[in-house]
Amino acid sequence: MDILKETIAQLHAENPNSLYATAIVVASVVALQLRWWQQHREFEQVYGKANYRPKYNPMSPFGFVLEDWAMARLWRDRFTIYRNSKRDLITLEPTVYGRPLLYTNSIEVVRQIGGGGTPTGWWKAPWAQLGSLYWGNNVLAVNDIEWKKYRKILQPAFNPQMYELVWNETQKLYHDMIVADQWPLLSGQTREVIHAQVFTQRLALCVILSCGFGMPLRWKEETYVGSERVNLDESIKFQADNNMLISHAPKWVLALPTEKMRYIAKCTNTLRSWFEQAIRNKRAELAEILEETQGDVDENYLKKDVFTRLVLASQADGTNRLEDSEIIGNTWSMYFAGHETTASVLAATLCLLAVHKEEQDIVLEEIQKVSEQCADETLGFDQYDSLVRTRSCFVEALRMFPAGTLVLREAREDTILHVPGIDANGRATEEALHVSKGTIIGGDMVGIQYNPRLYPNPEVFRPSRWYDSTSDDTFTAFSIGPRVCIGRKFALVEGVCFLAHLLRDFEVFPLLEKGESVEAWKERVLSRTEIKFTLSIADAPLLFKRR
Numbered sequence: 001m002d003i004l005k006e007t008i009a010q011l012h013a014e015n016p017n018s019l020y021a022t023a024i025v026v027a028s029v030v031a032l033q034l035r036w037w038q039q040h041r042e043f044e045q046v047y048g049k050a051n052y053r054p055k056y057n058p059m060s061p062f063g064f065v066l067e068d069w070a071m072a073r074l075w076r077d078r079f080t081i082y083r084n085s086k087r088d089l090i091t092l093e094p095t096v097y098g099r100p101l102l103y104t105n106s107i108e109v110v111r112q113i114g115g116g117g118t119p120t121g122w123w124k125a126p127w128a129q130l131g132s133l134y135w136g137n138n139v140l141a142v143n144d145i146e147w148k149k150y151r152k153i154l155q156p157a158f159n160p161q162m163y164e165l166v167w168n169e170t171q172k173l174y175h176d177m178i179v180a181d182q183w184p185l186l187s188g189q190t191r192e193v194i195h196a197q198v199f200t201q202r203l204a205l206c207v208i209l210s211c212g213f214g215m216p217l218r219w220k221e222e223t224y225v226g227s228e229r230v231n232l233d234e235s236i237k238f239q240a241d242n243n244m245l246i247s248h249a250p251k252w253v254l255a256l257p258t259e260k261m262r263y264i265a266k267c268t269n270t271l272r273s274w275f276e277q278a279i280r281n282k283r284a285e286l287a288e289i290l291e292e293t294q295g296d297v298d299e300n301y302l303k304k305d306v307f308t309r310l311v312l313a314s315q316a317d318g319t320n321r322l323e324d325s326e327i328i329g330n331t332w333s334m335y336f337a338g339h340e341t342t343a344s345v346l347a348a349t350l351c352l353l354a355v356h357k358e359e360q361d362i363v364l365e366e367i368q369k370v371s372e373q374c375a376d377e378t379l380g381f382d383q384y385d386s387l388v389r390t391r392s393c394f395v396e397a398l399r400m401f402p403a404g405t406l407v408l409r410e411a412r413e414d415t416i417l418h419v420p421g422i423d424a425n426g427r428a429t430e431e432a433l434h435v436s437k438g439t440i441i442g443g444d445m446v447g448i449q450y451n452p453r454l455y456p457n458p459e460v461f462r463p464s465r466w467y468d469s470t471s472d473d474t475f476t477a478f479s480i481g482p483r484v485c486i487g488r489k490f491a492l493v494e495g496v497c498f499l500a501h502l503l504r505d506f507e508v509f510p511l512l513e514k515g516e517s518v519e520a521w522k523e524r525v526l527s528r529t530e531i532k533f534t535l536s537i538a539d540a541p542l543l544f545k546r547r
């Protein structure tokens, strides 16, 4: 306030006409404040007094910059924010900046809002998708006919052949990693890893490149692209970490001559060159195949991988045709959705197993038993279904650290939501809540995974909750309904294969700092997350001992 007064006084001194300017500034501030106040009043009239008051709207740029996307606070308060609400829904009213919105920790509500394939009901509002639309329209960000078109192009690539490839590629990369990074080979030898994410991210990048895009990469292979001499892995990571800034900041901010902005430009150019080159190469490959087969291309080739299908669609006629920007947008969304997410969950699984020796023993017993039934003890994709306990550890870690944090939707019309809850006598209830057009709701994936109605004692790492899962739909952290994660099985196969190989060869322990107890390690590692576009465990310091 003092700064405002000083600025006004200075303006007056320098120029008497500044009175008009001052009046305009003050009127704008008052109008904004009134608008803010009116929005909040209307919201309270419809949905009742706020249950939760963070400073900023979690999805706003302010929330992102000033409070680690304010999601950090939702993570910190995950055991308490829904406690005083009788229904699995709260009203969240920012006290400093941003529109009020609803938040839910009910998977049943997510099922109702999670569509996006119809022109009515709930949708992914374009204002909330700026971060995902930077590279072009894509399946993650759009709605209605466009979404259906992308999903129809991409879905056939997610087939048993692809999952088998994911398994084989993960297995190959694991062995590559052991040799290239010189992991110990003699029993009892150890390896200290300060950030397990370094190798889980490399794995996830190589697997998505190979199985999603048909571009195999060896563990140590360099991925320099174009003239900028920036590594591809690094560019993707930097882009993802700074996505909010890149997609929301005005052009002049990105052109500022600071080190960070120059590096952002380099990473963006690297990725753009890579996308353009990849499209050119794929078009050339397709032309050759069409010539060789005289247009009679094998059905399996047409389902081959996501990238082939996207480039093929750019040669289609009519409404199914894709522009280059749509190929790039969809390629980016696959990278983004399929890379960091899986890598984060793998790191979290290893951390949780490091401090739950009893669970590690259960998994080892399963892996050894299943291996014994294989020729040469080589685990193949056929064994995936038998590794139930290994998969359960991955899914339980995903529950505790849900990499996809938010299913965000806006009501396109007045509608009714059926919201579950529990009454004062502990009986299950269901409320029909009238929701007005324009209301925003966040399907809070952290809230859902820690909802005691869905997962009793949610703070406990208990993989056995998943032993009897007969349907993938029970893995709620991948969302639910028509817009369920398209890469769900891809991530599960990659995670299980890598864990089965690593845990068969190595015992994992927490890597303690000097004088640190295991309890202190748990506090340092398991209670801190990093939330950018995805949620991940902040650090994963581990010690691996060769069995």
Ligand code: HEM
Residues within 6 Å of the ligand: 114, 139, 140, 141, 151, 208, 212, 333, 334, 337, 338, 339, 341, 342, 345, 398, 402, 403, 404, 405, 406, 407, 408, 445, 477, 478, 479, 482, 483, 484, 485, 486, 487, 488, 490, 491
């Ligand atoms: C553990 C790993 C993963 C987690 C936790 C995860 C989580 C999610 C969630 C929660 C959604 C719903 C988002 C929304 O509706 O707003 C989603 C959608 C999506 N995911 Fe995943 N995902 C993972 C791995 C993958 C992989 C490996 C791929 C690709 C190979 C992928 C591709 C996608 C795509 C394209 C969508 C958009 C689907 C649509 O809207 O139709 N994800 N994911």
